[in-house]
Amino acid sequence: SAVISQKPSRDICQRGTSLTIQCQVDSQVTMMFWYRQQPGQSLTLIATANQGSEATYESGFVIDKFPISRPNLTFSTLTVSNMSPEDSSIYLCSGRSYYQETQYFGPGTRLLVL
Amino acid sequence: SQQGEEDPQALSIQEGENATMNCSYKTSINNLQWYRQNSGRGLVHLILIRSNEREKHSGRLRVTLDTSKKSSSLLITASRAADTASYFCATGGQAGTALIFGKGTTLSVSS
Numbered sequence A: 001s002a003v004i005s006q007k008p009s010r011d012i013c014q015r016g017t018s019l020t021i022q023c024q025v026d027s028q029v030t031m032m033f034w035y036r037q038q039p040g041q042s043l044t045l046i047a048t049a050n051q052g053s054e055a056t057y058e059s060g061f062v063i064d065k066f067p068i069s070r071p072n073l074t075f076s077t078l079t080v081s082n083m084s085p086e087d088s089s090i091y092l093c094s095g096r097s098y099y100q101e102t103q104y105f106g107p108g109t110r111l112l113v114l
Numbered sequence B: 001s002q003q004g005e006e007d008p009q010a011l012s013i014q015e016g017e018n019a020t021m022n023c024s025y026k027t028s029i030n031n032l033q034w035y036r037q038n039s040g041r042g043l044v045h046l047i048l049i050r051s052n053e054r055e056k057h058s059g060r061l062r063v064t065l066d067t068s069k070k071s072s073s074l075l076i077t078a079s080r081a082a083d084t085a086s087y088f089c090a091t092g093g094q095a096g097t098a099l100i101f102g103k104g105t106t107l108s109v110s111s
Helices: none
Strands: A004-007 A010-013 A019-025 A031-037 A043-049 A068-072 A075-080 A089-096 A109-113 B010-014 B019-024 B031-037 B043-050 B055-058 B061-066 B071-076 B085-092 B105-110
Touching: A004 A089, A019 A031, A019 A089, A031 A075, A043 A068, A043 A075, A075 A089, B010 B019, B019 B085, B019 B105, B031 B061, B031 B071, B043 B055, B043 B061, B043 B071, B071 B085
Parallel strands: A010 A109, B010 B105
Antiparallel strands: A004 A019, A019 A075, A031 A043, A031 A089, A068 A075, A089 A109, B019 B071, B031 B043, B031 B085, B055 B061, B061 B071, B085 B105
């Protein structure tokens, strides 16, 4: 199975600030995704991180709020910008190989915005 | 966006009993996957069933898929306290697309 790591594992931030979450995957992964899990809820796909180009965002998520980078095959960052308490969630990085079906997840980043 | 519904939303059983969770989805799929999430932790992949399969087993887990009804079920036999967790189904579409998750079932197994 693929190994996916994230940092930070958790953070407490003040409203109006920004936080960048890092995700590192092993070489088995070619596709990377970012999800949000609001308290007590399921996972919602934010975007697909594309290597060397702009991420593909899902409805309801915009680049200005959630800029994503993927400078190479195994690394991606998600920034949560101009945070408000409504952004308090777990943010999960996920990946898989293009033609394999099983999708793996990082341990998540727990974000609390005060 | 969420793919569909899972029921029940919450399930409480005694150790040794079987737990059944259901998942419905809306669009055509290539596969359906089940995950477990312990409180405050990441997701653990449990089992994958492809759209041309009807049933799959893995240890104490049994998954069924009915594509005509767009539904799946996860059966955990002889439940243990360690099975206490949230369980999510997720559907996979075309190659290269991300999984879309259902709302999840919270299972509580008491000893």
